[in-house]
Amino acid sequence: MAHGPAKGIGRWLFTTNHKDIGTLYLWFSFAMFLLGGFFAMVIRAELFEPGMQIVKPEFFNQMTTMHGLVMVFGAIMPAFVGLANWMIPMMIGAPDMALPRMNNLSFWILPFAFALLASTLFMEGGAPNFGWTFYAPLSTTYAPDTVNYFIFGMHIMGASSIMGSINIIATVLNMRAPGMTLMKMPMFVWTWLITAFLLIAVMPVLAGAVTMMLMDINFGTSFFNAAGGGDPVLFQHVFWFFGHPEVYIIILPAFGVISHIIPTFSRKPLFGYSSMVYATASIAFLSFIVWAHHMFLVGMPIGGELYFMYATMLIAVPTAAKIFNWISTMFRGSMTFETPMLFAIAFIILFTIGGFTGLMMAIAPSDIQYHDSYFIVAHFHYVMVAGAVFSGTAAVYYWLPKWCGKMYDETMGKVQFWVSFVGFNITFFPQHFLGLAGMPRRYADYALQFSDWNMISSIGAFTYGAAQLLFLFNVIRTIRSGTPVSEPKTWEGAEGLEWTLATPAPYHTFATPPEVK
Amino acid sequence: MSASPVRTTIVKLLFGAAGMFLFAVFVMPPLYDLFCEVTGIGGKTAGPYQVTEAGVDTTRTVKVQFIATNNGAMPWDFSPKVHEVVVHPGAPTEVAFYAKNRTARDMVAQAIPSLTPFNATEYFHKTECFCFNQQPLEAGKETDMPLVFIVDKDLPRSVKTITLSYTLFDVTGRTTDTTDSSNYKEPFALLN
Numbered sequence: 031m032a033h034g035p036a037k038g039i040g041r042w043l044f045t046t047n048h049k050d051i052g053t054l055y056l057w058f059s060f061a062m063f064l065l066g067g068f069f070a071m072v073i074r075a076e077l078f079e080p081g082m083q084i085v086k087p088e089f090f091n092q093m094t095t096m097h098g099l100v101m102v103f104g105a106i107m108p109a110f111v112g113l114a115n116w117m118i119p120m121m122i123g124a125p126d127m128a129l130p131r132m133n134n135l136s137f138w139i140l141p142f143a144f145a146l147l148a149s150t151l152f153m154e155g156g157a158p159n160f161g162w163t164f165y166a167p168l169s170t171t172y173a174p175d176t177v178n179y180f181i182f183g184m185h186i187m188g189a190s191s192i193m194g195s196i197n198i199i200a201t202v203l204n205m206r207a208p209g210m211t212l213m214k215m216p217m218f219v220w221t222w223l224i225t226a227f228l229l230i231a232v233m234p235v236l237a238g239a240v241t242m243m244l245m246d247i248n249f250g251t252s253f254f255n256a257a258g259g260g261d262p263v264l265f266q267h268v269f270w271f272f273g274h275p276e277v278y279i280i281i282l283p284a285f286g287v288i289s290h291i292i293p294t295f296s297r298k299p300l301f302g303y304s305s306m307v308y309a310t311a312s313i314a315f316l317s318f319i320v321w322a323h324h325m326f327l328v329g330m331p332i333g334g335e336l337y338f339m340y341a342t343m344l345i346a347v348p349t350a351a352k353i354f355n356w357i358s359t360m361f362r363g364s365m366t367f368e369t370p371m372l373f374a375i376a377f378i379i380l381f382t383i384g385g386f387t388g389l390m391m392a393i394a395p396s397d398i399q400y401h402d403s404y405f406i407v408a409h410f411h412y413v414m415v416a417g418a419v420f421s422g423t424a425a426v427y428y429w430l431p432k433w434c435g436k437m438y439d440e441t442m443g444k445v446q447f448w449v450s451f452v453g454f455n456i457t458f459f460p461q462h463f464l465g466l467a468g469m470p471r472r473y474a475d476y477a478l479q480f481s482d483w484n485m486i487s488s489i490g491a492f493t494y495g496a497a498q499l500l501f502l503f504n505v506i507r508t509i510r511s512g513t514p515v516s517e518p519k520t521w522e523g524a525e526g527l528e529w530t531l532a533t534p535a536p537y538h539t540f541a542t543p544p545e546v547k
Numbered sequence: 548m549s550a551s552p553v554r555t556t557i558v559k560l561l562f563g564a565a566g567m568f569l570f571a572v573f574v575m576p577p578l579y580d581l582f583c584e585v586t587g588i589g590g591k592t593a594g595p596y597q598v599t600e601a602g603v604d605t606t607r608t609v610k611v612q613f614i615a616t617n618n619g620a621m622p623w624d625f626s627p628k629v630h631e632v633v634v635h636p637g638a639p640t641e642v643a644f645y646a647k648n649r650t651a652r653d654m655v656a657q658a659i660p661s662l663t664p665f666n667a668t669e670y671f672h673k674t675e676c677f678c679f680n681q682q683p684l685e686a687g688k689e690t691d692m693p694l695v696f697i698v699d700k701d702l703p704r705s706v707k708t709i710t711l712s713y714t715l716f717d718v719t720g721r722t723t724d725t726t727d728s729s730n731y732k733e734p735f736a737l738l739n
Contacts, residue, residue, distance in 0.1 A: 128553050171619065192564050200556045234564045238571025253576055256659045257618065257716030264579045268571060331588055331665060 034537055043138070046130035047537065048115045049433075054137050055112025056426070060502065062104030062144065063419075067495055069097035074457075074491040077484050080476055090474035091159035092151070098162025099180075102280070103187050104144050106414065109422045110283040111194050114222045116433065118198060120528040120535065121216045123207025123544045128200035136193035143186035150176035161472060163273065166254035166265035170246045177247060181240045188233045195226035195233075202226075207527070209546035213304065216526050220307050221286030224314045228275045228282075231318075235272040239265065263328050270321035278317045281381075281413060282310060284421035285352060288374050290526070291428050292356050295371035296363030297523035302355040309348035309355075316345045326397045335394040342392035346385065353382055368521075369443030373424035376451050377417060384412025387462070402472075405465025411458045420450075423501065430505065431520040435534025436512030442504045449497035456490025587668030590661040592711075595679060596672035596697065603637040604700045611698070614712040615644060622650050623684070625715045628691065636700045644677065644713065647689035655683045655720075658692075658713040667706045670699035681718055 035041045035050065045051060072093045076084050085093070115133065119126055127133050150157040155174035158164065169177060202223045206215070215223075242265075245251040252258025254265045293300045300306065323342045326335060356378055365371070387409040391397050400406055431437050460483040465471075469480045476484060519529045527546075531539050583591060611634060613627035624647040634640050648654050658678040662668050673679075677692035684690060698709070 129557070196557055196560045196564075199560060200553050203556055204552050230560055230564050231567055234566075234568035235571040235575075238568050238575075241568075241572060242576075256714065257657050257718050260576075261579070261583070264576055267579060268575055271571075271575070329588075331586070334588075 044134070046126070046134050048119050048127045048130070048133065049535065049537065051127075051133050051137050052112045052114075052116030053433075055108045055115060058137070058140060059105050059107075059109035059112060062100050062108065063498070064502075065148070066097050066100035066105050067498060069093045069100065070491065071495055073097060074488040076474055077476070078488040079485065080478055080481050082475060085474070087474040088156065088159065091161075091472070092157040094472055095158045095161055095164075096147070096151070099147065099158070100144070101414070102162065102276075103184075104140075104147075106280050106418045106422070107191065108140060110222075110225075110280075110418075111191075113218075113283065113287070113422070113425055113429075114194075114198055117429065117528060118201060118219055118222060119205075120531060120539055121219050121526055122202065122205065122210055123527050123540045123546065124201060124205035125538065125540050125543075127197050128205055129197045132193050133197055136190045136197065139186050140190050143183045143190065146179045146186070147183040150174075150179045153179075163269060164243075165269070166243065166246070166262045170243050170254055173247065178244070181244050184240045185237055188237045191229050191233045195229040198222055198226040199230075207540070207543040207546050213307065214546060216286075217289035217300065217303070217306055218283070218286035221282040221289075221310055224310050225279050225282045228279050228314055228317065232272040232275045232279075235268060236276075239268045239272065242268070263325075266325050266328060267322070270324045271318075273324065274321040275314075275317040277410075277413070278313055280418050282313070284377070284418045285310065287421045287425040287428075288356060288377055291370045291374040291424055292359050292378075293525070294428075294521050294523045295368060295374075296360045296365050298359055298363040299525070300355070301358035301361075302351070305351055306355055309351045312348040313345060316341065316348070320345065323392055323394075323397075326394050327401050339392055339394045343389060346389055349385055353378060353385075368427075369438070369440060369447055370424040370428035372444065372447045372451075373420045373427070376447070377420045377424065380412055380416030380420070380454070384409055384417060387412065400465060402470055403465035404461040404469045404471055407471050408458045408461035408465060411461075415458070416454055423450075426505065428521075429528075430508060431515050432528060432531075432533055432535055434509050434512070435514060435516065436508050437515050437520075438504055438508040438512060442500065442507075446497050446500045446504060449500070450494055453490050453493030453495075453497055457487050457494055458490070460484075460487045460490075587665050590663055590665055590668055590712075592660045592662050592668060592671055592673060594673075595676075596674050598639075598674065598697065601637075602700070603635050605635050607704070608633050608635055609698050609702065609706065610708045611640075611696075612708065612710045613642065613644070614710060616712065616714045618714050618716045621656070621715050621717045623648055623654070623656060623715060624689075625713075634698055636698045636702055639674065639695055639697050641675075641693060641695045643691040643693050645689070645691055646682070646684060646715070648684040648686060651686045653683065653685045653719075655681050655718050657681050657716045657718045659716060661712045661714070663710050663712075664706060666703060667709050670702040670706075671709060671711070672697045672699060678713060 035047070036044070042050065042054060045054075072085060073090065076090055115127065118124075153176050155176050158169070158174070158177060158180045160168035160173060164180075202215070202219055242251070242253040246253050246255055246260075252260040254260050254262050256262065289300055289306060320338060320342045322330065322334065323338045326338070330338075387405070391400050391406065391409060427438060427443055464480055464483050464487075467480065469476055516533055518531060518533055520533065527544060528535070530544065582588070610631055612631040613629070615625045615627050617623065617625055624645065626645050628643045628645055632640060632642060646656070660678050662671055673694065673696045675693055675695040677694060682690075682692060
């Protein structure tokens with residue numbers, strides 16, 4: 031019954047194999063990562079010096095908007111869906127995802143969503159220019175005509191995410207190997223199960239928000255238009271009701287990845303497994319009741335500000351539990367520092383810094399100073415780049431030998447790590463200073479006193495960008511001519527069902543479910 | 548792999564997703580509006596007020612300030628005739644706002660109120676207001692638009708100054724019947 035992959039392009043177009051679809055997701059997300067990274071380079075090149083240098087302010091606004099949209103929805107989210115497709119069936123001992131054909135559909139509509147979005151760059155009126163948060167009325171009354179392409183792109187992308195989530199939940203709940211109880215599931219599976227529930231809860235809210243925009247723009251409704259009795263502030267509530275769980279949708283699978291890599295290279299089991307599970311669930315629950323901390327300046331009553339401030343700070347508790355568990359896992363372990371471990375440790379350090387700046391902004395009275403400044407830009411890049419992107423990179427290095435049966439170049443990996451680490455910090459640490467000094471975000475120009483740190487930040491950005499090309503080169507080189515590896519366990523300390531399989535992982539795995547004790 | 552537990556999971560999740568979409572479009576906006584109405588947070592003042600009890604509280608005075616703003620590219624002249632009045636709670640007061648359509652075309656405007664401080668919103672009553680209806684104005688014409696208000700005697704004593712702001716929107720071409728009692732219109736009502 032076992033057969034290999036089909037030949038030619040048809041293998042990729044019609045595939046229902048979870049490994050093929052995982053690969054497609056990962057390559058797609060890397061392509062989007064480079065596209066969004068290119069937009070970021072345009073932004074940093076323009077901000078290299080004060081004054082107008084390279085692009086017009088209108089185009090600069092399109093770049094900041096497209097950078098955010100492409101990175102969040104095109105790069106980070108599909109990357110973790112790709113990892114989920116590859117790893118979840120192998121981790122729970124299932125032969126494939128529960129709904130293989132829907133899996134194919136949910137991937138293949140994504141390129142169309144982002145083609146719609148990116149095509150607006152070449153249209154009259156230009157791409158969306160209202161920021162990735164697309165606040166009304168900027169995105170309705172004052173939006174370019176191309177906003178409708180953006181809206182339909184969001185709809186398609188949301189449909190893809192919802193289908194992907196349904197698939198993951200159906201797989202995890204119904205197809206675990208005999209003996210694998212919920213509390214025996216690997217952490218990556220747990221974090222993705224919870225993430226998938228978050229996605230199903232809030233992606234429809236995003237779809238609702240853009241649908242209401244669509245109605246306001248084209249069909250004369252007034253959801254967000256004060257002239258007709260609506261309210262623009264309503265948009266912010268709806269958006270952040272989606273948007274805050276969204277940031278945990280991005281980071282929870284990253285937590286899962288780190289919870290695999292740290293024990294492997296510490297050669298100790300994960301410290302506090304059950305507390306990790308409960309912490310993840312707590313974070314997911316809290317994410318629904320803190321959304322208005324993004325809106326401290328819209329004119330909330332004092333009671334509202336206080337509630338959202340304290341509820342937000344509460345999230346630090348389960349998050350800290352996770353950080354301490356990772357550190358306890360490393361404590362007195364026989365640690366080695368291969369590339370995935372380096373990225374994982376950097377993740378813990380830099381994500382903690384990003385978490386602390388988040389706590390600073392949760393304090394409503396001081397948020398007035400940080401709001402919409404470069405401080406928030408620094409904050410969310412510490413958690414999105416050093417958090418999600420570093421852990422995604424770590425995951426690729428960690429599982430790449432299992433996927434393709436070849437070892438990556440360790441030296442090149444370490445070089446990429448150190449250049450990324452240094453470049454990232456040079457880029458974003460000075461942005462804390464810029465924000466505290468009062469430089470507002472989303473402008474193509476700035477006052478002269480911000481010149482030095484902006485130039486340093488731009489140099490760091492180009493450095494970080496170059497390191498990603500090295501990553502691409504290392505991965506392609508590994509696939510084409512890496513040193514073959516064949517033992518099931520690539521890493522001495524690795525645990526889990528995926529490491530009981532042959533290396534490289536066969537096209538079909540676990541046709542007979544393994545017994546989990 | 549048995550199909551039925553998987554199918555049960557899928558059906559539940561699909562209902563969940565559809566439910567959240569409907570929640571976002573049909574529940575969140577009215578809920579938000581209700582929340583603002585109950586708390587007065589939005590500063591949206593209520594519709595026409597029926598005077599229930601007479602009597603003026605002459606023991607204290609409240610300063611009421613008026614602000615007029617044009618939204619976006621609204622080309623009209625729009626300003627309060629008096630910028631502030633000092634009133635006794637309970638006393639009806641009439642003021643007027645001046646508007647002139649400086650363009651060469653007939654236009655329709657809608658004024659949207661906002662009031663600060665928020666905890667005064669429910670104590671500020673209007674018996675007559677140009678903001679209750681859309682205001683048509685022919686090309687080049689000018690008009691005085693009346694507002695009659697009563698500050699409630701139960702206004703918290705901490706409130707000494709009330710600021711009432713009107714933003715004027717151009718609604719030419721999207722005219723609807725706005726003789727209903729509230730500024731708020733169901734968004735879908737405009738579809739009919």
